[in-house]
Amino acid sequence: MNIDRVRANREGISTAQIGSEVRTAIYGAEASKFKTADDEYPIQVRYAEPYRSDIDAIVNAPLTFRDATGAVRQIPIGSVADVTYGTTYGGIKRKDVKRVITISSNVLNGFTGPDVVANIQQALKAFPTPAGYTIKMGGAQENQKETSDFLPLAGLGALALIFLILVTQFNSFSKPVIILTEVIFSVIGVMLGLAITGMNISIVMTGVGIIALAGIVVKNGILLVEFTDMLRAQGMPLREAIILAGRTRLNPVILTATAAILGLIPLAIGLNIDFYELFNSGNPHFFIGGESVVFWGPLAWTIIFGLSFATIITLVVVPVMYLLSETLKGKITGKNPDHVATLSEEVDSEEIHAASPRVLV
Structure with a gap:
């Protein structure tokens, strides 16, 4: 979702408010807790399955906020943001202040970890690594x-x-x-x-x-x-x-x-x-x-x-x-x-x- 920062600033809406509303619609927000004698369970409130899987329903969801005059207003999310489709990552992970992407796998029966690592290292020799990127073995290796x-x-x-x-x-x-x-x-x-x-x-x-x-x-x-x-x-x-x-x-x-x-x-x-x-x-x-x-x-x-x-x-x-x-x-x-x-x-x-x-x- 690409936020129109000029329009959002004119309305007095922050990017955090827009992001929180989208996250609540998809993943939900904790409204309360259900307590039993032994444990307690969080109560998550979010959109029903047909709506949180519909992009148009999320874009048209009402965004409730308080403007500069103190009045409570509602506008659709689509008025301050639009949707574009692309490929990206759900989050950024870092190790030693460097962005990392981790690829992991289990070892099937009949194989050992060192044997698999040796085959991967042999294959990496022919893999064209872009400039500025490094590949190293992690985990058990x-x-x-x-x-x-x-x-x-x-x-x-x-x-x-x-x-x-x-x-x-x-x-x-x-x-x-x-x-x-x-x-x-x-x-x-x-x-x-x-x-x-x-x-x-x-x-x-x-x-x-x-x-x-x-x-x-x-x-x-x-x-x-x-x-x-x-x-x-x-x-x-x-x-x-x-x-x-x-x-x-x-x-x-x-x-x-x-x-x-x-x-x-x-x-x-x-x-x-x-x-x-x-x-x-x-x-x-x-x-x-x-x-x-x-x-x-x-x-x-x-x-x-x-x-x-x-x-x-x-x-x-x-x-x-x-x-x-x-x-x-x-x-x-x-x-x-x-x-x-x-x-x-x-x-x-x-x-x-x-x-x-x-x-x-």
Whole structure:
């Protein structure tokens, strides 16, 4: 509706009054509320269906106003406005002070969001974008991009904190590095598992699973390294200490990894049991799958693949790296790696050195 501003100003009518009258005719205005004991409902007053769908009826609707003399007058809307037909938008939406038009759609069964986004981005390359306009993906794709940008920082932060704690615990630089190599093994295991099974990578849940693995798999390395240090502190040679530590910690490492893997299997396959009906009627409504497995499945399988591969590799690679590290350290410092002085030995040696007479030549 195009308002004749000169005529409306002469009559003392504002554009807001005209717009309000048209909106009331089509959409209605709240006249009162109908209250019940539990709730209240607004009462909307508007034109009946035949009239609010008729352009002529709306244009000829009376516009009631008070003129400059204070008298109440009525004139038809058509006397201060006319109607033209065209294509436009029902409203203007903005984001970051820029006008935006949002096109959205659901994803049909048999397709995934990333696959659809990839096809859209491929089609947009051949789409002639006018000057001054930009096209970008929003919604779930935008949130996924923000999450994928944040996950590497979170992973590096987690590794830095783990490394700092291990350095303070072992008072060494090489041993935390040996332990943190398990994180690399776990990532390799995740990629191998996904490649062999043909599963799709979920940027968010797979990334969260890899970060969670960083805190899980280092536990096995800590068990091996710490127990080896304890045996060496008791006077056992380096190679024998490594062999005994691996043999002794074999069962705890395998049992803890197996328990974690078996505990994640129901989450990975979407095992569902209705315990209420199981105890009430004896029918557990047992089934596998469902909507939960779509969300939690990638996280569970990521931890399962990474933990399985890292556990097997840890039992072989960590002792070998420990042996090579201590051997190389002994060659550099000139100390025998098979001998690690205990606290009592250090104290005794200091006392003997202090008590021995000094001879000057």
